[in-house]
Amino acid sequence: MPEIALAGNPNTGKTTLFNALTGSTARVGNYPGITVERRSGVRQVGDGQWSIHDLPGCYSLLALSPEEEIAHQALTGALGNPRPNAVIVVLDAGNLARNLLLLMQICDLGLPTVAALNLMDEASARGLSIDHEGLSAALGIPCVPMVARRGEGVDALERAVQQAMQVPPVARQRWQAPSPELAAALTALRDRGAAHGLPPMASEFEACWWLFSDPETLEATRPGAGAALVAASGLSPSARAALRSQATEARFADIDRLVAQHVSRAPPRRRPMTERIDSVLLNPVGGPLLFLLVMGALFQAVFAGVTPAVDAIDSVMAAISGQVSQWMPASVLRDVIVDGVLAGIAGTAVFVPQIAVLFLGIALLEDSGYLARAALMTDRLLGRAGLPGTAFVPLLSSFACNVPGIMAARAMPSPSDRLVTILIAPLMSCSARLPVYTLVTATVFADAAPVFGVLSFGGLLVLGMYGLGLVLALLVGAVLRRTVARGPRSGLMLELPPYRMPSARNVALVVWRRVRQFCLETGPLIVALTVVLWALMTWPRVELPAATRAALEADVAAAVDAPGRERAQVRIDDAASAHALSHSAAGVIGHALEPVIAPLGFDWRIGIGLVGSFAAREVLIPVLGRVYGRGGGEGLDEDAYQRQVGGALVGVSQLTPLVGVSLMIFFAVAMQCMSTVAIIARETRSWRWPVAALLGLNALAWVLAYAARQLGLAAGWS
Amino acid sequence: MATQGRPLCDADAGTDGEVLTIVGDGRVPSRLRELGLTPGTGLRVVRRAPMGGAIVVQVRGFTLALRRDEAALVQLSAIGVPALAGGGDA
Ligand SMILES: Nc1nc2c(ncn2[C@@H]2O[C@H](COP(=O)(O)OP(=O)(O)O)[C@@H](O)[C@H]2O)c(=O)[nH]1
Numbered sequence: 001m002p003e004i005a006l007a008g009n010p011n012t013g014k015t016t017l018f019n020a021l022t023g024s025t026a027r028v029g030n031y032p033g034i035t036v037e038r039r040s041g042v043r044q045v046g047d048g049q050w051s052i053h054d055l056p057g058c059y060s061l062l063a064l065s066p067e068e069e070i071a072h073q074a075l076t077g078a079l080g081n082p083r084p085n086a087v088i089v090v091l092d093a094g095n096l097a098r099n100l101l102l103l104m105q106i107c108d109l110g111l112p113t114v115a116a117l118n119l120m121d122e123a124s125a126r127g128l129s130i131d132h133e134g135l136s137a138a139l140g141i142p143c144v145p146m147v148a149r150r151g152e153g154v155d156a157l158e159r160a161v162q163q164a165m166q167v168p169p170v171a172r173q174r175w176q177a178p179s180p181e182l183a184a185a186l187t188a189l190r191d192r193g194a195a196h197g198l199p200p201m202a203s204e205f206e207a208c209w210w211l212f213s214d215p216e217t218l219e220a221t222r223p224g225a226g227a228a229l230v231a232a233s234g235l236s237p238s239a240r241a242a243l244r245s246q247a248t249e250a251r252f253a254d255i256d257r258l259v260a261q262h263v264s265r266a267p268p269r270r271r272p273m274t275e276r277i278d279s280v281l282l283n284p285v286g287g288p289l290l291f292l293l294v295m296g297a298l299f300q301a302v303f304a305g306v307t308p309a310v311d312a313i314d315s316v317m318a319a320i321s322g323q324v325s326q327w328m329p330a331s332v333l334r335d336v337i338v339d340g341v342l343a344g345i346a347g348t349a350v351f352v353p354q355i356a357v358l359f360l361g362i363a364l365l366e367d368s369g370y371l372a373r374a375a376l377m378t379d380r381l382l383g384r385a386g387l388p389g390t391a392f393v394p395l396l397s398s399f400a401c402n403v404p405g406i407m408a409a410r411a412m413p414s415p416s417d418r419l420v421t422i423l424i425a426p427l428m429s430c431s432a433r434l435p436v437y438t439l440v441t442a443t444v445f446a447d448a449a450p451v452f453g454v455l456s457f458g459g460l461l462v463l464g465m466y467g468l469g470l471v472l473a474l475l476v477g478a479v480l481r482r483t484v485a486r487g488p489r490s491g492l493m494l495e496l497p498p499y500r501m502p503s504a505r506n507v508a509l510v511v512w513r514r515v516r517q518f519c520l521e522t523g524p525l526i527v528a529l530t531v532v533l534w535a536l537m538t539w540p541r542v543e544l545p546a547a548t549r550a551a552l553e554a555d556v557a558a559a560v561d562a563p564g565r566e567r568a569q570v571r572i573d574d575a576a577s578a579h580a581l582s583h584s585a586a587g588v589i590g591h592a593l594e595p596v597i598a599p600l601g602f603d604w605r606i607g608i609g610l611v612g613s614f615a616a617r618e619v620l621i622p623v624l625g626r627v628y629g630r631g632g633g634e635g636l637d638e639d640a641y642q643r644q645v646g647g648a649l650v651g652v653s654q655l656t657p658l659v660g661v662s663l664m665i666f667f668a669v670a671m672q673c674m675s676t677v678a679i680i681a682r683e684t685r686s687w688r689w690p691v692a693a694l695l696g697l698n699a700l701a702w703v704l705a706y707a708a709r710q711l712g713l714a715a716g717w718s
Numbered sequence: 719m720a721t722q723g724r725p726l727c728d729a730d731a732g733t734d735g736e737v738l739t740i741v742g743d744g745r746v747p748s749r750l751r752e753l754g755l756t757p758g759t760g761l762r763v764v765r766r767a768p769m770g771g772a773i774v775v776q777v778r779g780f781t782l783a784l785r786r787d788e789a790a791l792v793q794l795s796a797i798g799v800p801a802l803a804g805g806g807d808a
Contacts, residue, residue, distance in 0.1 A: 095779045097754060101752060237743060241742075242743065244743075248748075285768075287767070376774075491746050495781065496774065496783055
């Protein structure tokens with residue numbers, strides 16, 4: 001099956017063309033060893049099929065950034081990538097003066113190449129007319145005018161690619177070094193390269209690629225190559241940069257000539273629409289206000305807008321579990337299926353509405369062109385954590401839920417920025433932490449005197465937890481930047497694309513692919529972790545001691561009426577459940593944790609709560625309820641149940657206001673969530689990062705909760 | 719390297735100019751050159767973005783936003799009168 005690569009600058013409609021070519025066959029994978037997405041799909045062509053492979057959008061092939069390095073590898077068949085049989089380069093027809101650089105570099109690789117002059121409709125609307133035949137002749141490759149969004153030109157493109165693969169590329173002048181110094185440097189590099197362990201360079205352009213690549217960027221994917229390059233070239237960084245800029249200037253001189261010959265422009269009639277919109281959306285006053293409005297709406301949609309859908313999923317899953325429990329005879333297998341597997345599937349499904357809504361919002365913002373403006377406006381703010389503005393949406397969505405937030409970090413171009421964002425996202429207080437905060441504040445601060453007479457003390461504390469997470473995220477981000485994700489802050493140099501009407505097809509495909517990928521790839525991990533956690537909380541099964549049971553049964557017998565008997569019966573069940581839980585593996589772990597968490601003021605019961613709430617933080621409440629022998633809250637109104645659990649926390653576990661604060665801090669900082677572990681494992685393609693985040697954040701949480709307690713004790717609180 | 723031009727970061731919205739040179743040889747200057755900011759290329763400062771003062775320019779038919787420190791690497795020559803039509807309104 002021929003391999004066709006799709007390359008192009010960002011914002012040229014490459015994704016749109018990819019969708020038009022491959023439809024719903026697209027699959028998202030990863031490049032080997034690196035967390036950059038590799039999208040590929042299949043196109044039916046006549047009797048055969050093409051495998052179409054979308055390269056990361058980039059401005060140049062000379063590796064300054066990992067995306068460019070990957071694009072180059074994929075085109076040259078390096079590092080386990082198949083060498084493509086043909087390349088389609090997507091260009092913005094209205095912007096050839098910039099887009100031609102990448103096309104010309106790719107032509108120099110000598111593969112069958114076809115240029116897709118996309119966005120022809122926009123170019124004509126701007127008064128440009130492009131002599132595509134003249135351009136084809138000058139470049140020696142077919143140039144096909146297209147409007148990918150409307151599917152115009154797709155068939156012509158297909159024919160051009162078919163032909164390009166059959167006939168050898170029209171002989172065109174090979175790239176030649178524009179100056180004798182550069183030619184000498186290239187010859188020297190080609191001669192000495194092998195001795196330093198660099199691969200043979202077949203053409204002058206390939207030598208040029210090596211000479212101009214950034215050694216540090218090379219090291220990331222080909223260890224040793226950067227140092228070898230520096231040694232083999234025998235040139236200082238500034239000498240290499242001077243040659244590089246000479247070559248770039250020569251290239252653009254060619255490009256300017258081509259554009260002057262083949263593009264003509266009628267003077268635009270009026271100020272372009274995009275500029276008029278920007279004067280509102282990037283207005284010094286209106287811009288930030290509208291930004292807050294847009295982001296507020298996105299957050300609200302993910303945070304609260306999905307509640308009906310989540311509730312519906314919960315009740316459907318509960319109905320299914322109920323059916324299965326009735327239908328299967330009571331057995332260990334039934335418990336595994338109902339309490340493990342089905343609970344895990346439900347635990348996966350509840351994320352789907354959030355993911356769908358978030359990516360719907362992101363796709364609309366991105367396709368319309370607003371996301372680039374949002375990244376621009378937040379760039380300075382996030383610069384304090386060493387992050388670019390593109391980290392804003394992932395971090396904001398993490399306040400609703402860390403899982404979709406971490407997924408949203410995929411849109412970040414630089415892998416090291418993305419890693420930092422993923423690792424600090426769990427510090428954003430997600431909505432699952434709110435029930436825990438509320439439990440504590442309602443239990444120990446309900447009667448606290450309002451601050452300044454009006455502000456609820458508990459409310460301020462909760463707000464403080466959000467602030468704590470945010471401040472820590474900036475600090476941890478800055479530390480990670482200096483340690484594991486080192487390197488200069490990536491540049492802004494952001495293209496602001498023209499505003500466009502989002503395309504329904506693009507948006508729908510983004511949402512569909514994200515949801516599908518989450519369910520198929522992260523879902524099984526969540527199910528597996530749910531089963532493990534359930535098993536820990538179930539085995540070994542220890543029955544209530546006979547004497548205790550007998551005493552409780554005597555209560556049933558002694559009850560005077562039917563409701564009394566029922567209450568006594570429930571007490572037996574609750575006691576059995578509490579006994580079983582505290583003797584299960586999770587119970588043993590909870591007991592074993594006690595010496596570790598005692599300095600924070602937590603007893604083993606809270607320890608079991610910490611283990612159980614790993615399923616999802618809000619589960620702390622029913623787990624504690626079971627430990628205290630209050631059951632899981634079945635048939636009780638939420639507030640009443642919370643009061644019962646809170647009462648037991650104070651009565652049995654000696655929760656004081658100070659311990660309450662420690663507990664809140666612990667939950668604000670610790671990564672108490674297996675779905676977050678699963679998504680980090682999936683997104684970073686390793687277990688190293690999720691485990692490091694788990695240990696690191698939980699240790700940090702311990703230290704801060706401890707410090708808070710010591711401070712409080714020193715200040716005379718209890 | 720000639721640096722008698724005026725750095726782009728000091729230019730006001732509405733300024734028309736030409737790139738004289740890009741200073742430096744790290745990744746950022748190389749990227750700026752590859753985006754087409756080669757000597758002699760015409761450029762217009764469209765506006766300063768809110769919240770942080772990034773500078774938005776129009777160059778080679780597209781709109782590019784640069785941080786202040788990135789814009790400081792671009793030296794402009796032949797600075798023109800602020801354009802009346804289609805200028806920034808900041
Ligand atoms: N008017 C017009 N818009 C297009 C065309 N192709 C893509 N678009 C729009 O251009 C924007 C960017 O497209 P996308 O495929 O995401 O670009 P990419 O960044 O290169 O992958 C989207 O809003 C598309 O709907 C086209 O031929 N004409």
